[in-house]
Every structure is written in C-alpha cells, then in structure tokens.
Amino acid sequence: xxxxxxxxxxxxxxxxxxxxxxxxxxxxxxxxxxxxxxxxxxxxxxxxxxxxxxxxxxxxxxxxxxxxxxxxxxxxxxxxxxxxxxxxxxxxxxxxxxxxxxxxxxxxxxxxxxxxxxxxxxxxxxxxxxxxxxxxxxxxxxxxxxxxxxxxxxxxxxxxxxxxxxxxxxxxxxxxxxxxxxxxxxxxxxxxxxxxxxxxxxxxxxxxxxxxxxxxxxxxxxxxxxxxxxxxxxxxxxxxxxxxxxxxxxxxxxxxxxxxxxxxxxxxxxxxxxxxxxxxxxxxxxxxxxxxxxxxxxxxxxxxxxxxxxxxxxxxxxxxxxxxxxxxxxxxxxxxxxxxxxxxxxxxxxxxxxxxxxx
Ligand SMILES: NC(=O)c1ccc[n+]([C@@H]2O[C@H](COP(=O)([O-])OP(=O)(O)OC[C@H]3O[C@@H](n4cnc5c(N)ncnc54)[C@H](OP(=O)(O)O)[C@@H]3O)[C@@H](O)[C@H]2O)c1
Numbered sequence: 001x002x003x004x005x006x007x008x009x010x011x012x013x014x015x016x017x018x019x020x021x022x023x024x025x026x027x028x029x030x031x032x033x034x035x036x037x038x039x040x041x042x043x044x045x046x047x048x049x050x051x052x053x054x055x056x057x058x059x060x061x062x063x064x065x066x067x068x069x070x071x072x073x074x075x076x077x078x079x080x081x082x083x084x085x086x087x088x089x090x091x092x093x094x095x096x097x098x099x100x101x102x103x104x105x106x107x108x109x110x111x112x113x114x115x116x117x118x119x120x121x122x123x124x125x126x127x128x129x130x131x132x133x134x135x136x137x138x139x140x141x142x143x144x145x146x147x148x149x150x151x152x153x154x155x156x157x158x159x160x161x162x163x164x165x166x167x168x169x170x171x172x173x174x175x176x177x178x179x180x181x182x183x184x185x186x187x188x189x190x191x192x193x194x195x196x197x198x199x200x201x202x203x204x205x206x207x208x209x210x211x212x213x214x215x216x217x218x219x220x221x222x223x224x225x226x227x228x229x230x231x232x233x234x235x236x237x238x239x240x241x242x243x244x245x246x247x248x249x250x251x252x253x254x255x256x257x258x259x260x261x262x263x264x265x266x267x268x269x270x271x272x273x274x275x276x277x278x279x280x281x282x283x284x285x286x287x288x289x290x291x292x293x294x295x296x297x298x299x300x301x302x303x304x305x306x307x308x309x310x311x312x313x314x315x316x317x318x319x320x321x322x323x324x325x326x327x328x329x330x331x332x333x334x335x336x337x338x339x340x341x342x343x344x345x346x347x348x349x350x351x352x353x354x355x356x357x358x359x
Contacts, residue, residue: 002358003033006349007068009060009083010075011037011048014165014172015097019072019342024051030350036068039075062086069358070349073097074342088129093352095130095345102131102226109229111138112347113276114145119351130348134219135340136160136242136251137226139313139332144231144257146275147268147328152260153233155324158223159241161252162208163304166244166336170195175246200246208242217242250304251336258324265318268328272315277339281316307333311343 006023010016016037023032037048038060046057058064065071065083070093073080077100084094084101101107108118109131124130133141140158147153164171174193178201182188190199198205209218216224220240228236245252273280281302302314313334321327334340352358 001031001353002069003031004069004349004353004358005034005036005067006030006032007036007038007065007071009038009065009071009073009079010097011055011057012039012043012046013074014169014337015074015341016072017048018337019074019346020048020050020055022338022342022346024049024053026051028346028350030346030353036064038065066090066092068092070095070352072342072345072349074345084129088127091126091128093124093128093130093349093357095132095348097132097341097345099134099222100131101129102133102222102229104131107131109133109226110348111141111230111344112351114141115230115232116351119348119355119357121352121355121357124352125357130352132341132345132348133226133230134222135166135334135336136162136219136253137223137230138340138344139251139334140223140253140255141227141230142275142278142313143255143272143315143330143332144227146271146278147257147259147263148231148233150268150271151263151326151328153231153236153257154260154326155237155258156227157239157256159243159254160208160219160223161204161243161245161247161254161304162219163245163247163249163251163336164195164200165249166208166251166340167195171200172248175200175248179246196244200244202246204243204245206241206243208244216240247304249308249335249337250306250333251340252304252331252333254329254331256321256323256327256329258321258327260326262326263320263328265320265328269318272318277312279312279314280318281314283316283318301331302333304333307335309338310335311338313339 077098080100174195219242223240301316317331
C-alpha cells in the first residue's frame with residue numbers, strides 16, 4: 001500500500017491535535033509516512049508532535065496542500081471553501097470537518113460504520129471530497145442505524161448536552177477561566193465571553209451557534225439535516241434541542257425514537273453491543289444480579305468524562321418509550337473530538353486507502 005503524506009489544516013486546534021494524537025497511537029490501518037501541519041499565520045513555525053515524530057506548522061497555502069495525498073480540514077468553513085475545490089480538481093482526497101459542503105447533494109457525508117459504501121473508489125475518484133458530520137450527528141446516526149435496520153424508524157427526538165470543546169480551543173479556555181474566577185470572586189453574574197453568549201461555568205444554555213428564522217439553532221438544524229442525509233431518509237421527522245453544558249470533552253444525548261415495530265430492549269442491547277464502534281452499558285450490573293448487592297437504585301450509565309479519550313460511542317439507560325405505541329428511549333455519550341471529529345475523518349481516509357483509492 002502506498003505510504004501517504006497527510007496534511008492537517010487546523011493542526012493546532014482541538015480537532016487537529018486530536019488527529020495528531022490518533023495518528024501517533026498508530027492503531028488505524030493508515031499508511032501515513034509524513035504528516036504536514038497547517039494553521040493560521042500566527043502558528044507558523046510552532047512544533048507539534050504525533051507519536052515520537054514532530055512536525056513544524058506551515059502556512060496554509062494551495063501549493064503546499066497540493067503536495068499531500070490527502071488533506072483533513074479541521075478549521076472553519078471559509079478555509080475549506082477557499083482551498084478544497086482546487087485540490088479536488090487535482091484528485092487529492094479532502095476530508096472536511098467543517099460544515100462547508102455537508103449540504104451539497106453531490107458530496108457524500110460519511111460515517112464509515114453507517115454509509116461507508118459511499119467511499120467506494122468508483123464513487124469518489126474524480127470528486128475526492130468527503131464531508132464529515134457534526135459531532136452530535138455522528139454518534140446519533142450510529143445508534144439510529146441499528147434501530148432502523150431491526151425495528152424501523154418513524155420519528156426521532158433528541159436533546160444534546162454538548163461540552164465546551166465543541167466550540168474549539170476558545171471554549172475550553174473560557175470554561176477554565178470562568179471557573180477559576182468564580183472560586184476567586186464568588187461572582188455568579190452572567191456575562192458573554194469570546195466563546196459563548198452567556199457564562200458557561202456552573203450554567204447550561206439551550207443555544208449552540210446562532211438562532212435561525214424558524215427558531216431552531218444552527219446546530220439543531222445541522223443535526224436534523226445530516227441525520228436525514230446519512231440515513232437516506234429525507235422525510236424522517238427529527239426534533240433536536242442542543243444544549244451547551246460546562247463539561248470539557250464528551251457530548252451526551254438523550255434520544256427518544258418511535259419505531260415501526262415493538263422494541264425488545266434486551267435484543268436491542270445485544271444488537272448495539274455487537275455493532276462496530278458502539279458499546280452498551282447495561283441498566284444493571286449483571287454480576288450483582290441475584291446477590292445481596294442487587295439494588296434498583298444502583299444505576300449503571302455512561303458519562304462524558306468516562307468516554308473522553310475513547311473511540312466508542314457508549315449507550316445506556318435503554319428503556320421502552322412510553323409516549324409512542326412502539327419505541328425506545330436511550331442515553332449516549334461520545335468523545336466529540338475523536339469519533340465526533342478527528343477519528344471519523346481519519347477512518348474515512350483509512351477506508352479509502354483500504355479500497356485502493358491511493359493505488
Ligand atoms: N470541536 C469539535 O468538537 C468539533 C467537532 C466536529 C467538527 N468540528 C469542526 O472542526 C473544525 C475545527 O474545530 P476546532 O474545534 O478544532 O477549532 P479550534 O480549536 O478553534 O481550531 C481552529 C483551527 O483552525 C486554524 N485556523 C484559524 N484560522 C486559520 C487560517 N486562516 N488558515 C488556516 N488555519 C486557520 C487554527 O489555527 P491557529 O491555532 O493558528 O489559530 C486552529 O488550528 C471547525 O470547522 C469545527 O466546526 C469541531
């Protein structure tokens with residue numbers, strides 16, 4: 001297999017850094033020989049590392065990007081729009097983490113476990129652009145896909161609990177600063193910051209990105225649109241409420257699904273557990289069953305802090321939904337920087353490499 005030169009635009013950001021960490025771990029079947037790191041002019045010359053190797057940040061320039069076999073874009077949409085079209089013309093694989101091209105019907109929006117068949121070489125060669133979903137959509141569709149295939153999907157209601165790292169480096173910095181200030185001053189007045197419209201420390205806000213004319217936020221509208229696109233169900237009713245919470249890394253989602261057929265919860269637990277990239281935390285500790293420790297008030301459930309640094313989506317609190325004739329409610333958590341962002345993007349490159357994209 002060809003040894004690749006992989007470019008990362010936004011290598012100094014939280015998604016870019018996570019991509020470097022994953023490459024350094026060396027667990028993907030990705031034959032990367034050289035990494036080239038790109039960022040804003042302010043970061044040029046900084047030294048970053050991946051595993052035992054180091055890389056110096058370069059200016060983001062078309063000719064330098066064109067020397068790569070594949071480029072992961074982990075910066076804002078305007079940068080993707082500026083550089084990707086010319087790279088695609090030259091057949092360089094571009095995997096875009098921004099939302100720049102997600103709603104373009106000609107651009108595949110891919111979670112390899114769900115619709116990886118879109119990465120067949122014959123589909124993307126000559127186009128060579130793959131968009132990646134929003135960090136909440138990715139884990140959501142992984143679970144919905146299992147439900148759809150086994151019980152049919154009629155309607156989805158989701159509320160998200162999104163960590164501050166979803167707003168990039170500034171989000172992490174602001175939570176840390178506000179928390180530290182609170183312990184110094186005990187001041188709980190609510191103020192805007194450079195990352196959020198209101199204080200986020202010891203607070204929650206039903207607002208991620210801007211409010212659109214229909215009353216949804218931009219984030220909610222992305223979750224709705226992208227879920228339908230990836231599942232290939234353009235008319236699927238989806239209701240989303242996105243909430244920013246004061247956790248550093250890891251997004252959680254509360255999901256209620258109406259299904260075509262009744263959902264056998266223990267069967268669904270097994271189906272999810274055997275699906276690639278997802279683990280289930282059973283409602284009760286099986287080892288305590290029948291023992292003196294067994295207790296209905298002992299709950300087993302995953303939290304964002306437990307999923308930080310993990311590749312899997314963790315699912316728990318599976319139970320029959322009571323508002324529909326057939327349905328299920330559940331809770332999921334996922335590392336928004338790994339499966340929600342960098343890992344999914346690198347898995348796209350890995351899948352393309354495995355399918356012979358690079359020759
Ligand atoms: N964070 C998440 O959970 C998540 C999940 C899914 C998708 N995404 C998407 O991934 C992208 C990156 O997000 P992030 O959270 O990693 O943001 P971030 O931490 O704020 O990092 C932004 C990156 O963009 C670089 N950049 C800024 N201006 C640039 C320019 N003119 N030319 C080249 N690079 C430039 C920054 O470089 P400097 O350090 O030099 O400023 C930095 O490396 C965004 O599109 C975001 O929507 C993020």
